[in-house]
Amino acid sequence: MIKIEHINNFNLYDTMTCGQTFRYDLEEDDSFTIILLDRIVNVRQEKSTLIVKSNKVDNLENIIIDYFDLNRDYEKINKYLIKNDKHFKNIVDYCNGFKVLKQEPFEVFISYIISINNSVNSISKSVNELSRLYGSKVEFDSKTYYLFPKPKDLINVKTSDYRELKVGFRDINIYEFVQKVNNKEIDLNVYFDLDSIKALELMQQNRGIGPKVASCVLLMAYQNFEVYPIDTWVKKAFFEIYGTDNIKEITNISKEKFGKYSGLAVQYMFHYKRNKK
DNA sequence: CGCCAGGTGCGAA
DNA sequence: TTCGCACCTGGC
DSSP states (O other): OEEEOOOOSOOHHHHHHTSSOSOEEEOTTSOEEEEETTEEEEEEEETTEEEEEESOOTTHHHHHHHHTTTTSOHHHHHHHHHHHOTTHHHHHHHTTTOOOOOOOHHHHHHHHHHTTTOOHHHHHHHHHHHHHHHSOEEEETTEEEEOOOOGGGGTTOOHHHHHHTTOGGGHHHHHHHHHHHHHTSSOTTGGGTSOHHHHHHHHTTSTTOOHHHHHHHHHHTTOOTTOOOOOHHHHHHHHHHHSOOOHHHHHHHHHHHHGGGHHHHHHHHHHHHHHOO
């Protein structure tokens, strides 16, 4: 067990439950058990302290800080957003402590390929089943968990096997993506270095990855805060605040007002719109 | 039953 | 280039 102290402006509950990630359990003591990279972690927040348990202790503090994006100055970004748009004061206040999780790229790609025209519950089931069948088994706190599979774990998995996971018509999309990663036709690291336009364009050359999935992946796996997935909730928020839900107008407004932090602004709106009343 | 869910690919205009 | 529709599946 380790303690990480002096963590301010962080809301563990909101960050975990807002739909960024599909692989966690909320425990009875309000802690979260998370399947994170090569280990299982249990995190509990007591004011500005995080109490972390894991089956693996090496480098644990860094992994946690990295995952919860705790070194980024969100206060600064929040001030920037409010300065550029006074409408945003309420939203930023409401979202105080919310972070964009830094998740593992391969997992995010697969999860969001599955998310197309799908419900959160169904996505979770498929992702958990994929992990149970093909991921490494880990015992933690006398329970069994399964890590998310590595690309090579899926090298022999067929489209019909994916169908068994209830992913439906998305089977071929997953299959092709996994094959390309294993062939080195896709380099998952290249997206850390490309600018947003290039990265989105390149990602969308893969079947099952359109603008929504590409921008989700770029934001959540590569921490590119410039991109903004536009979904029904975001449209609703834009309509309410700016009187339009036209995608082009949304793009122009967010570019002009939020610039390189559009991704976070849109996440805030999503969170606000989805949870408030 | 029918409709929809944090979209995408395809063919037709 | 844009537009309309089909699409696995499960939940309501």
